[in-house]
Amino acid sequence: MTSGVYNIPITAPFLDCLAAGIWERVNGNLIELTDVQVILPNRIAIRAIAKSFLRLSPNPVVLLPKLSTITDEQEYFLDWKAKPDSDEAYALEILPAINDLQRNLELMHLIIGFFHTYANGNISYTPGQAYLLATKLSHLIDEMQIHELCFTSLKDLVPDSYASSWDKTLAMLTVLLKGWNTRLKELSLVDPIVRRDALIRAKASYLLAKQPNSLIVVAGFTNLIPATAELMKAVLGLPNGAIVLPGLDIYSDELTWNAIANDPNHPQHGMNKIISTLGITRVKVQYWSPSLSSTGRDRLIHEVMRPAVTTNVWCNLFTAVGGPKPADFEKIIKIEVPSSREEAEVIALLMREVLEKPDKNAALVTNDRDLARRVSNELHRWQIRQEYGEEIAIKDFGSFPLSNSVPAIFMRLVLRAAIDCSPVALLSLIKHQLSNCELTSERLELAVRVIDREVLRGPRPPTGLAGLLKFVKTIILSKTINQNAADLLFHFCEWLSKALGPLEVALSNPSILLTDIMDIHLRAAEMFATSHDTHGSLRLWAGEDGEVVAQLFRDFIDVACALNPIAGADWPELFNMLLEKRVLIPHYNMNARLHILGFAEARLQTFDRLILGGLNEGKCPSKPQLDPWMSSRLMRRNFGLPDVDLTTGQMAHDIAMAMGVQEIFLTRSQRTGSNPTIPARWLLRLDTVARLLHSEEKLKFWQELPSYSYTLLDMPKVFDPGQQPRPQPRLNQRPRRLSVTQIDTWLRDPYSIYARYILNLRKLAPIDMKVGAAEYGKAIHDALGAFVHDYPQTLPSEPNKVLIAYGKRSFAAYANSLSIWAFWWPFFERVASWFIKVEQERRKSLDYSTIERKGTIAIPAPGGTFELFGTVDRIDKNSDGSYSIVDYKTGLNPTLSDLKDGRASQLPLEAMILLARGFSDIVATDISSLEYWRVGLGNQSGRIDLVDKIVPDLISEARSGLESLIATFDNEKTPYYAAPYSHYNLRFRDYEHLARVGDW
Structure with a gap:
């Protein structure tokens, strides 16, 4: 008599063999087949075995057995509900289960209430933090119920054995779990695990009471919980009940098998537990079909997974009788x-x-979602769907956080924009694929372009919608943009205020109902998603991910109405946590030919080619998650919870089963980003066994498959470096007017002049530009210039206080920038003190000062008159009738060699304009000095670098050099080279990427 427990070896396709064995037992009779009941671990396995039965049938259609998972509620397992008067166990009414979202929110409410009641206000948790803690508590509750542990047993744990904080955690757990049980009774609900186990036990009771004669098979389970054990025992007690195990180790000796029982990391640990719980021995386990047998690959896999305490037998592995052989490595490629x-x-x-x-x-098959995404992108790069058709489309079944879905990202952007209306958040929102802002696509594109260029680039506007509107009005009044753009900008910003205003107010509300803030959030999102002809709800909630996000909100609203108000500022964190803890599982097409799966989804499935990717420690297996409630292994063990290594053992079994595929590739990267990686433990074991069997070459990839020279895929056949650009525009296109500050650029990098003044390309300011040295330079120029303008001859009675007041007025434009006030303002205060001392001494020999004077002169040239213009920071008329030109510098002052070599020609050229009477009413015949005032950098308050004796020579050289430069570029054959002098380092090169300097 058989034990009723069967095995399908690792190298056999599990579901195909399971279906074939059932087919044999009913002799292909479709009527008998429909009476068979098959219980599998998950829905994917059910869909896969349906295809196996279809392949077995000689007809294009087939009647299937009754396929279910262990928690399904099909009629053939639930007809006991029709007998409420029965006193049998399977006739008991089972309460509905609370859904995960409602449970987490209710527990969040309890946690917040606990800290409010028991912590006396010393500890406070935001709703987002409490929700995260609630999810961890939900997991602990599930584990306790799976293993039939009572929370009252927590008091039996000895606090002295653990950290000193355990007694506080124990007290908190006791209060929370007691309150949770009370709340469940009020809701007339039970925890999901309680209902699941009740259903499983109801099935077991039903089967024992009915004793059906039809074949009932429980297959594919690799681990055991108490409720499942009862069902398996019930199935074994039936006339035609069968348990089919995947890949049971029938080779190990008793010493090894006993070691497996104590090693939760081992892939056979769960099998060991099943066998012992069912009260049978391995010798009584038969193959599911007579045609099945073990292979060398089976022996190799079991040897690789040998428990650590018995690996001493590897010393004699090469000569061992019945052990793995080098040939068993065939088609295992690392x-x-x-x-x-x-x-x-x-x-x-x-x-x-x-x-x-x-x-x-x-x-x-991989646990590394980043690797899965990269592979999917590479496959889509070859346009497989378009070339081969839908039936072989790539299907990525791995779940990912709902927060990464398109509608969820859009909802988060709406929140982000409402918080502070920052440029990056606002642009990300209005440029999102779901945004239409109640406009046509063309009108929206124009509005986005205007607000992008005119408002959101450069230093950040004042915070909030009110600050944004005020800033926009300032721009419009400045008349720097045309009227049509100004009207569009104003109306668009008003619409933004209408759409985001209520949410901005709600986020600042100190107490608001969850349902209210959710409703306001949804209305804002739908307004942004609305187009000129389609309401936002139809666009936002369309598609598979839209439906999942919408369902999350419906579930949330159903629960949140019973919860206490929260501070509006806490909503973004809670909202993000809700999304992070909900996963999106895409629809899975079983007919696809290319699959990307997680280990759980790939379980029991078979493929012609299987690739195990990302085989590095930390990803395979994943690191155990930290548990704030049961933080140590000893604590879990004493309480009765399973070892955290059980998940590692489950993954080890998944890998062992995967290695049974005929053709398998094992891949890993030596680095992730810049960090070195460690090979997965099972890969190291495989390497070790290969070396012991002198089979290292069997695992070499490059020698056997040289055609996979992936590095050549994107490599060009010929390297052709780019040519240095040599644009030669016509003379009438070349600029006839430049400022003194552009002359140095013209000399050092003519291509920049070409791009700016001939191609009319202007560099855009960065979005949300960081305020720094440039803005400090402008503020200090404005402050010093305003002071000199108002007091050109004599100083005020308290000059230092007056200058500080001017500085505050100049720095007021950067009121929102902490860096300006914390870092740059102290510099200015030191500069002000130094500047006043210099001015007090300087005014003794000074007639007057004038600032920001604009000047221009015409220079005859071969191509026609050339106009040179400039704005000088300051011109001082000295008592002896001579003039001094001053340039304020917040950076480094140019050296004397820079002046002599023509690399800093600004002041000599301004002096040339002054002598040529280019500054309107100023008539100068003698320029006594050119001065660079370095203001406020480093430890120095200020410094003056003065050039006096060689001023005439510098002016003469600057004029002759400029005339020569103009004449050179008036020749149409002269190209505008990009950086022709490599030894000249330009501080700003805005067009370097356009010239593709790196290519040549």
């Missing part, structure tokens, strides 16, 4: 590449190759 990007490229090539073989499929 790939190590330097980076994650290269790993993705190799995997994509491996998957792409499968499409060349009809009816073949491939799958990437």
Whole structure:
């Protein structure tokens, strides 16, 4: 008599073999097949085995057995509900389960209430922080209920054995769990695990009571919980009940098998527990079908996974009888590449190759979501869907946080923009694919362009919608933009105020109902999503991810109406936490030929080519998550909770089953970003066994498959460096007017003049530009200039106080910039003191000063008159009738060699304009000095670098040099080179990327 427990070896396709065994047992009779009941771990396995039955049938259609997961509520398991008068266990009414969102919100409410009541206001949690703690508490509750532990047992743990804070955690847990049980009774609900276990036990009771004669199979389970154990025992007690295990180790000796029982990291630990719980021995476990048998690959896999305490037998592995052989490494291919990007490229090539073989499929199985995304992008790069059709489309089943979906990102951007209306947040929102702002696409594009260029570039506008509107009105009044653009800008900003205003007010509300702030948030999002002809709700909630986000909000509103108000400022954190803790699982197409799966989704499935990717420690297996409630292994063990390494053991079993595929690739990157990685433990074990069997070459990738030279994929056949640009515009296109500050640029980098004045390209200011040295320079110029303008001859009675007042007025434009006031303002105060001392001494020999004077002169040239213009910071008329030209510098002053070599020609050229009477009413015949005043940098308050004796020579050289430069570029054959003098370092090179300097 058989035990009723069967095994399908690792190298056999589990679901295909399971279906074939059932088919054999009913002799292909479709009527009998429909009476068979098959219980599998998940819905993916159900869909996959349905295809297995279809392949077995000689007809294009087939009647299927009753397929279910262990928690399904099909009628054939729930007809006990029709017998409420029965006193049998399976007739008990089971309360509905609370959903995860409602449970987390209710627990959040309890946690906030606990700190309010018991912490006396010394500890406070924001709703977002409390929600995160609630999710961890939900996980602890689930674990306790899975393993049938009572919270009253917490008091039996000895606080002295743990950290001193454990007694406080214990007290908090006791209050929260007691309050939670009370709340569940009020809601007439139960925890999800309670309902699930009740359903499983109801199935077990039903089967034991009915004793059906039809075949009932429980298959594919790799771990055991108490409720599942009852169901399995019930199935074994039936006339035709069967338990089918995936990949049971039938090779290990008893010493090894006993070691597995104590090693939760081992892939067979769960199997060991199932066997012992069912009260049978491995020798009584038979193969599911007579045609099944073990292979060398099976022995190799079990040897690689051998428990650490028995690995001493590896010393004799090469000569061991019945052990793995070098031939067993056939088609196990290991790939190590330097980076994650290269790993993705190799995997994509491996998957792409499968499409060349009809009816073949491939799958990437990985825990690394970043790697999965990279591979998916590489595959889409080759336009597989368009070339091969929908039936072989790439399907990525791995779940990811709902916060990464398009509607969720849009909702978060709406919040971000309402918080402070920062340029980056606002532009991200109005440029999002879902934004239409109640406009046509053309009108929206124009509005975005205007607000981008005219408002949101440069230093940040004042905070908030009111600050933005005030800033926009200032721009419009300045008349720097045309009237049409000004009207569009004003109306668009008014609309922004209408759309975001209520949410901005709600976020500043100290107490607001969750339902109210959610409703305001949704209305704002729908306004932004509304186009000129379609309401926002139809665009925002469309598609699979839109439906999931909408359902989250519906669930939230149903629960939130019973919760206490929160501060509006806490809503963004709570909202982000709600999204992070909900996952989006895309629709899965079983007919796809290329799959990207997580380990859980790939369980029990078989593919022609399987790639295990991202095999690095920390990803495979993942690091155990920190638990704020049960922080130590000893604490969990004493309480009765399973070891955290059980998840590692489950992953080890998934990897062992995956290695049974005929063709498998094992890939890893040696670095992730800039960080070195460590190979996954199972990869190291495989390497070790390969070396012991002298089979290292079997795992070499590059020698066996040289065609995968992925590094050549994007490499050009010929390297052709770019040519230095040599634009030669016609003479009538060349500029005939430049400022004195542009002459140095013209000399050092003519291409910049070409791009700016011939192509009319102007560099845009950065978005939300950081306020720094440039803004400090402008503020100090304004302050010093205003002071000299108002007091050109004599100083006021308290000059230092007056200058400080001018400084505050100049710095007021940067009132929102902490860096200006914290870092630059102290510099200005030191400069003010130094400047007044200099002025007090200087005014003794000074007639008057004038500032910001604009001057211009005409210079005859071969191509026609050339106009030179400039604005001088300051001109001083000295008592002896001579003049001095002053330039305020917040950076480094030019050196004397710079002046002599013509690399700093600004002041000599301004002096030339002054002598030529280019500054209207100023008639100068003698310029005694050119002065650079360095104001407020480093430890110095200020410094004056003065040039006096060689001024005439500098002016003469500057004029002759300028005339020569003009004449040179009046020749149409003279190109506008990009940086012709490599030894000249320009401080600003705005057009370097346009000239593609790096290419040549």
